Amino acid sequence: MANPRPRVGLFVTCLADMFRPEVAFASVKLLELAGFEVEVPKRQTCCGQPAFNSGDRKDSADIARQTIEAFDGFEYVVGPSGSCIGMLHHYPELFVESDPWHQRALDLKARAFEITSFLALHLDMDKLSSSFTGKVTYHDSCSGLRELGVKKQPRELLSKLPGVQISEMEEAETCCGFGGTFCVKYPEISNRMVGNKSENIRATGADTLLGGDLGCLLNMVGKLKREGIEVKARHVVEVLADMLDSPAIGEAEQGV
Amino acid sequence: MEIRSQEFKKSAHIALHDAKLQRALGNLKAGFPGKRAAAVARLPEFDALRDQARDLKNHIIEHLDLYLEEFEKNVIAQGGTVHWCRTAEDARKTILEICRAQDAKTVTKGKSMVTEEIALNEYLEANGVTPVETDLGEYILQLRNDHPSHIVAPAIHLTLDDVAEAFHEHHKRPKSDDPAVLMQEAREMLRKQFVSADVGITGANFLIAETGSTIICTNEGNGDLTQTLPKTHIVVSSIEKVVPTLEDMTLFLRLLARSATGQEFTVYNTLSTGPRRQADRDGPENFHVVLVDNGRSDMVGTEFQEMLRCIRCSACMNHCPVYGAVGGQTYGWVYPGPMGSVLTPQMIGIENAGLLPNASTFCGKCEEVCPVRIPLPKLMRHWRDKEWEKHLTPAAARSGIGIWAFFAKRPALYRMLSWSSNLFLRLVGGKRGRIRKLPLAGGWTDFRDMPAPSGKTFMQQWQERKS
Incomplete structure (x- = not known):
C-alpha cells in the first residue's frame, strides 16, 4: 500500500454531537480536504471538563483514561472546540508523574489539536472555497485563545474566502460569560457578560457571528435572539467547509 | 471586617442593579486596562x-x-x-x-x-x-x-x-x-x-x-x-x-x-x-x-504556593469580567477579584468563601496580565477540588456531576443520553429552531433563548451513513 493517508481521530465534542452535527461533518470534510483519513472512535464521550472544573478529580481522571484509550493509535486527535481540546491538554495534571497514565496523557496532548489551528498547519489553504458571502465578526473563545493560542488561524483561513469580509468587534477577546456551569451557577453575572458581548457584536454591523466553540456560540446566539438582534451565527468550520444548507444556529427552518 | 463572602450571589444581584456602581465600574474598565496595554507596548x-x-x-x-x-x-x-x-x-x-x-x-x-x-x-x-x-x-x-x-x-x-x-x-x-x-x-x-x-x-x-x-x-x-x-x-x-x-x-x-x-x-x-x-x-x-x-x-509547599508571588498590582481585577460586572465589595471580604478568590479561602476558610473561586468562567484573562504569572484559574480550581474533597460543593451540583459522570464513563449509555436529550430538545424547539422557556433550565432561559438541535445527533447520522 503506497503512502496511506495519516489517520485523524475526530473528537466530536458533546455540543456538536447533540446541538450542531453540521460542525462535526464540516470538520470531517475539512480534514479530508487536508489529506487525512478521518475516523470517529466510538468510545469517546465528553472530555470531562464539567467534572474537572467542579473539583471532581476522580471522575475527571476516569474520563481522561477513557478518552486516552479511545484515541490510542491515531496520529492526530482533532476537535472543533478550543475548550474541549484545551481540556485534553489538561489531562497530564490529573496524574502524578510516576503514574504511567501521566506519560500517556502527555502523548495525547502532543497529538491533540483544535481544528482551525490544525488546518492552519496542514491544509493547503488555496484549496478552500465557500459560497458564503457576508460581513462577519469573530469571537475569540477564551480556552482556545489563552490555552492553545488560537487567534490568527481562523482569520487566516477565512481570509482565503473572497466572500467573507471581517469586521472585528470591540473586546473580541473578552469572555462571553458562558464558562460551562458558570452560566447556570451565576446566571445574572453571565447575563451581564453576554449582554456586553451582544452589544459589541451588534455594533460591528456584521450579519454573521463566527466562532470556534459551540458553548460560547449557543450562549451568544441565545442572547442575540432574546434581544431581537438580527445577527446569524455559525461555527467557523461551517463557513470554511461550505456547509451552509442548514439554517444558522438557533434559526427557524426555511419558510417557518 | 464582617465576612460576607457567602452572600456573593445576593450581593452580585444588588450590584448589577446599582446604576451608580455600574457607572463607576464603567470608568474602571475604560481606564486601567487601556493604560496598562499602552505601557506594556512601550x-x-x-x-x-x-x-x-x-x-x-x-x-x-x-x-x-x-x-x-x-x-x-x-x-x-x-x-x-x-x-x-x-x-x-x-x-x-x-x-x-x-x-x-x-x-x-x-x-x-x-x-x-x-x-x-x-x-x-x-x-x-x-x-x-x-x-x-x-x-x-x-x-x-x-x-x-x-x-x-x-x-x-x-x-x-x-x-x-x-x-x-x-x-x-x-x-x-x-x-x-x-x-x-x-x-x-x-x-x-x-x-x-x-x-x-x-x-x-x-x-x-x-x-x-x-x-x-x-x-x-x-x-x-x-x-x-x-x-x-x-x-x-x-x-x-x-x-x-x-x-x-x-x-x-x-x-x-x-x-x-x-x-x-x-x-x-x-x-x-x-x-x-x-x-x-x-x-x-x-x-x-x-x-x-x-x-x-x-x-x-501554611501555603508554602502546597498547591497554593504560587499565590505568594502576588505583588498586589490589581491587574487581575482590573481585567476580570466578573469583577467588572459586580465590583469588589460583592466579594465580601478584604481582597476582591481573582487574587482575592484564591487568597480569601486561605485566610477565612473555604467553608466561608466557596462561592469566590467558583465565580469565574476560567477565561484566563487574569493569568494573561499577571506580572508574576500566577496561574490564577488553576489555583481557583484547586479550591474547587478542596470543596469537593470536603463535601462542601452544593448537593445539587455534586449529584448532578455524579449522575452525568456515570453516563460519561459508559459510552453506550452516553449515546442514549445524548440521543434522548437531542430528541427532547428538538421536540420542544419545534420548527422555531430555539426554545424560550425550559423547565429546570431557568438559569439559561430566564435571560436567553436556547438554540434547539439542528438535527439528529452526529453519532446517529454518522452511523447511518456508515451502514
Whole structure:
C-alpha cells in the first residue's frame, strides 16, 4: 500500500454531537480536504471538563483514561472546540508523574489539536472555497485563545474566502460569560457578560457571528435572539467547509 | 471586617442593579486596562521581566526564612525593631502595644491592605487610639464608614457625588462637586492630622533584605508625611513581600506600576531604613516592622504556593469580567477579584468563601496580565477540588456531576443520553429552531433563548451513513 493517508481521530465534542452535527461533518470534510483519513472512535464521550472544573478529580481522571484509550493509535486527535481540546491538554495534571497514565496523557496532548489551528498547519489553504458571502465578526473563545493560542488561524483561513469580509468587534477577546456551569451557577453575572458581548457584536454591523466553540456560540446566539438582534451565527468550520444548507444556529427552518 | 463572602450571589444581584456602581465600574474598565496595554507596548522586554520576576519570586519563597532573617538582622543593625506575628490577632496586639508605649492618641495611616486584613482600625478605635486614613481614597471610605472595593483604587466604587456628599457632611462646608476644591479640603483636613499624630502606620510594597529597608509606592505623597512626621513609624507588612536586594526591588517596581495603573513608575517610591540618625533632618525616632504571617507560611509547599508571588498590582481585577460586572465589595471580604478568590479561602476558610473561586468562567484573562504569572484559574480550581474533597460543593451540583459522570464513563449509555436529550430538545424547539422557556433550565432561559438541535445527533447520522 503506497503512502496511506495519516489517520485523524475526530473528537466530536458533546455540543456538536447533540446541538450542531453540521460542525462535526464540516470538520470531517475539512480534514479530508487536508489529506487525512478521518475516523470517529466510538468510545469517546465528553472530555470531562464539567467534572474537572467542579473539583471532581476522580471522575475527571476516569474520563481522561477513557478518552486516552479511545484515541490510542491515531496520529492526530482533532476537535472543533478550543475548550474541549484545551481540556485534553489538561489531562497530564490529573496524574502524578510516576503514574504511567501521566506519560500517556502527555502523548495525547502532543497529538491533540483544535481544528482551525490544525488546518492552519496542514491544509493547503488555496484549496478552500465557500459560497458564503457576508460581513462577519469573530469571537475569540477564551480556552482556545489563552490555552492553545488560537487567534490568527481562523482569520487566516477565512481570509482565503473572497466572500467573507471581517469586521472585528470591540473586546473580541473578552469572555462571553458562558464558562460551562458558570452560566447556570451565576446566571445574572453571565447575563451581564453576554449582554456586553451582544452589544459589541451588534455594533460591528456584521450579519454573521463566527466562532470556534459551540458553548460560547449557543450562549451568544441565545442572547442575540432574546434581544431581537438580527445577527446569524455559525461555527467557523461551517463557513470554511461550505456547509451552509442548514439554517444558522438557533434559526427557524426555511419558510417557518 | 464582617465576612460576607457567602452572600456573593445576593450581593452580585444588588450590584448589577446599582446604576451608580455600574457607572463607576464603567470608568474602571475604560481606564486601567487601556493604560496598562499602552505601557506594556512601550516596554518590549516586559514579558521577559515577567519571567524574571516569576523566577525570582519562586526563589525567594523557597528561601523565605533565610531572607526574612537577613531582613530582620539589617533592620536591627539600622536601629529598628522587627515583630513576628503569626496571626492577625498577634499583629493587632503588637501594634496596639507600640502605640500605648508612645501614649498615642491618634495614628495616621498610609494605604495598607494588610491592615485591612487584620482589621486594625476597628481594633485601635475600640482601644482608645484613633486611626486616620491619609490616602485620599481610604480617607473618603473612613468618613463613609465604608471598606475598599479595590486593592489599589480603594474608592473606585464611588462617584464624585458620593465624595462631595461625604465631605459636606463631615467637613461642615458648602457642598462642592469640583474635584480641585474637594482635594484642597482633604489636604487641609489631613495636614493637621499629619502634624499632630503620635504614630504613623504604613504598609510596604517590598522589604529589602540586604539593607533592612521597606518601600512604599504611592501617587499622593501621603505615605511620606505619615512616616516622617510622627515620632514613631510602624511598617505593617506580610512576610512574602521580602526581596533580596535593592536591584531586585527595581525589577518589581518596573512591573508594578505598569501592571497597576499603566504608569511607567509610581509617583512616590519612598524607602525607609531605620529611625532618624543624628545627621538626618527629619524622620521618626522609633522604627518598627510588624511582619504578618496570617496563614501565608501554611501555603508554602502546597498547591497554593504560587499565590505568594502576588505583588498586589490589581491587574487581575482590573481585567476580570466578573469583577467588572459586580465590583469588589460583592466579594465580601478584604481582597476582591481573582487574587482575592484564591487568597480569601486561605485566610477565612473555604467553608466561608466557596462561592469566590467558583465565580469565574476560567477565561484566563487574569493569568494573561499577571506580572508574576500566577496561574490564577488553576489555583481557583484547586479550591474547587478542596470543596469537593470536603463535601462542601452544593448537593445539587455534586449529584448532578455524579449522575452525568456515570453516563460519561459508559459510552453506550452516553449515546442514549445524548440521543434522548437531542430528541427532547428538538421536540420542544419545534420548527422555531430555539426554545424560550425550559423547565429546570431557568438559569439559561430566564435571560436567553436556547438554540434547539439542528438535527439528529452526529453519532446517529454518522452511523447511518456508515451502514
